[in-house]
Amino acid sequence: MKNGTAHLFIPGPTNIPDAVRRAMNVPMQDMRAPDFPELVLPLFRDLKRIFKTETGSVFIFPGSGTGAWEAAISNTLNRGDRVLMSRFGQFSHLWVDMAERLGLEVDCIDVEWGEGVPLDAYRQRLGDDKGSKIKAVFATHNETATGVTSDVAGVRAALDETAHDALLFVDGVSSIGSIDFRMDEWGVDLAITGSQKGLMLPAGLGILAVSAKGLEAHKQSRMERCYFSFEDMQASSKTGFFPYTPPTQLLLGLRASLDLIFAEGLEQIFARHHRLAEGVRRGVHAWGLKLCANEEKWWSDTVSAIVVSEDVDARQVIANGYSRYRTSFGAGLSKVAGRVFRIGHLGDLNEVMCLAALASAEMSLRDAGARIEAGSGVAAAQEWYRAEIGRTLQPR
Numbered sequence: 001m002k003n004g005t006a007h008l009f010i011p012g013p014t015n016i017p018d019a020v021r022r023a024m025n026v027p028m029q030d031m032r033a034p035d036f037p038e039l040v041l042p043l044f045r046d047l048k049r050i051f052k053t054e055t056g057s058v059f060i061f062p063g064s065g066t067g068a069w070e071a072a073i074s075n076t077l078n079r080g081d082r083v084l085m086s087r088f089g090q091f092s093h094l095w096v097d098m099a100e101r102l103g104l105e106v107d108c109i110d111v112e113w114g115e116g117v118p119l120d121a122y123r124q125r126l127g128d129d130k131g132s133k134i135k136a137v138f139a140t141h142n143e144t145a146t147g148v149t150s151d152v153a154g155v156r157a158a159l160d161e162t163a164h165d166a167l168l169f170v171d172g173v174s175s176i177g178s179i180d181f182r183m184d185e186w187g188v189d190l191a192i193t194g195s196q197k198g199l200m201l202p203a204g205l206g207i208l209a210v211s212a213k214g215l216e217a218h219k220q221s222r223m224e225r226c227y228f229s230f231e232d233m234q235a236s237s238k239t240g241f242f243p244y245t246p247p248t249q250l251l252l253g254l255r256a257s258l259d260l261i262f263a264e265g266l267e268q269i270f271a272r273h274h275r276l277a278e279g280v281r282r283g284v285h286a287w288g289l290k291l292c293a294n295e296e297k298w299w300s301d302t303v304s305a306i307v308v309s310e311d312v313d314a315r316q317v318i319a320n321g322y323s324r325y326r327t328s329f330g331a332g333l334s335k336v337a338g339r340v341f342r343i344g345h346l347g348d349l350n351e352v353m354c355l356a357a358l359a360s361a362e363m364s365l366r367d368a369g370a371r372i373e374a375g376s377g378v379a380a381a382q383e384w385y386r387a388e389i390g391r392t393l394q395p396r
């Protein structure tokens with residue numbers, strides 16, 4: 001079955017808007033041309049709006065989110081530094097793993113998968129740390145593996161209440177540009193994202209925003225680094241030329257995607273993601289299934305991780321979606337493999353696309369033996385979307 005289009009409902013890479021695809025489909029450019037900075041410099045400026053920072057600096061590394069994690073750590077910390085982290089899904093796990101492999105002394109709080117950053121435990125550890133041994137606190141804003149969004153403002157409050165001056169690192173790979181993120185207001189020092197989620201581009205850019213405090217810490221940091229060194233990138237953000245060959249087409253695509261984002265408006269994008277996510281959640285609940293995010297306060301507006309019943313293998317649901325209905329869903333990773341499948345609902349997406357995701361998931365679930373009523377999830381989501389769209393069309 002190869003007619004029509006395939007359907008991508010993984011939580012990144014996300015669908016690429018036509019305008020972005022077209023912007024990238026150009027002959028190769030000269031990355032040393034005198035007018036190249038006219039493309040590059042406004043990107044740094046405009047990305048600051050995405051991070052909601054006026055005082056921070058933005059760096060664009062050819063790489064991915066994982067590269068930006070490494071850049072953040074290796075430029076601001078030292079081997080043996082104690083850091084406070086929490087692990088509640090595959091991506092927070094991988095960040096802990098990286099921190100350990102780079103030689104940090106990680107104080108890791110393990111949390112049930114389905115919950116997020118444990119604010120009380122963070123407050124406690126920070127309050128107990130009288131000698132300020134903890135140099136940095138890490139938070140995965142949106143755990144893509146479990147569909148859990150954490151309270152970054154709450155982490156800032158824990159730091160402030162305990163008068164602790166550790167750096168605050170935030171992984172915003174599947175949140176920034178899709179759900180509310182406020183670097184300056186929340187006092188985030190290192191904020192990380194990638195190009196392939198809310199920015200609606202192919203993978204290939206690791207994007208990092210660094211506060212003035214983060215840049216100060218950089219001066220004391222002696223970790224080995226080369227490709228990811230801030231110095232070279234600080235020069236780039238002034239000259240508009242990269243220290244190595246930049247992926248020019250991605251930068252052109254980034255220009256187009258930022259233009260689309262500003263035309264829609266960041267707050268409108270957050271509202272759309274909430275509306276779309278809520279329709280998917282209503283569908284899931286109408287099936288009688290639960291989300292992996294085990295309380296409403298954790299529900300993510302960019303990805304829903306859906307727990308199947310005991311007698312169903314989520315891997316089979318995903319396989320059915322792909323082979324029978326040309327639909328890609330996200331897999332359950334590591335601990336939740338086979339128990340969970342994920343619907344990514346971020347990026348260039350609308351209501352009817354989400355209904356397609358639910359329709360395909362319903363068929364794939366039933367084919368895998370799930371006892372859910374055909375059409376029930378789609379119907380629940382339809383009613384929500386109709387009501388929401390009707391509400392926005394009412395005269396004010």
Ligand code: PLP
Binds near residue numbers: 144174194203
């Ligand atoms: N952090 C989160 C929350 C993610 O979802 C991902 C990837 O999906 C990463 C980090 C790793 O990013 P990348 O695959 O771009 O290296």
